[in-house]
Amino acid sequence: MPFSMASSKKASNSKPHSVPSGPQVINISGHQLTLVDQFHSSGDYVSKWKFQMRH
Incomplete structure (x- = not known):
């Protein structure tokens, strides 16, 4: 599965x-x-990436 950041939103x-x-x-x-x-709370929609390392 190729990795793409197409889901990033503005x-x-x-x-x-x-x-x-x-x-x-x-x-x-x-x-x-x-x-x-x-x-x-202001009604703005926010998408953010959380990066986690698994050892």
């Missing part, structure tokens, strides 16, 4: 029409990238 001023059902997890050779989708 939602600073606009809200997305569709919201992912849950967090997306991509495993890369022992490393784990988790895409966390959150709603801020």
Whole structure:
């Protein structure tokens, strides 16, 4: 499975029409990238990557 950052969003001023059902997890050779989708209290939609190393 090729790795792509196509899921990155720019939602600073606009809200997305569709919201992912849950967090997306991509495993890369022992490393784990988790895409966390959150709603801020102001109503802004934020997606950020959490990088975790697995030893």
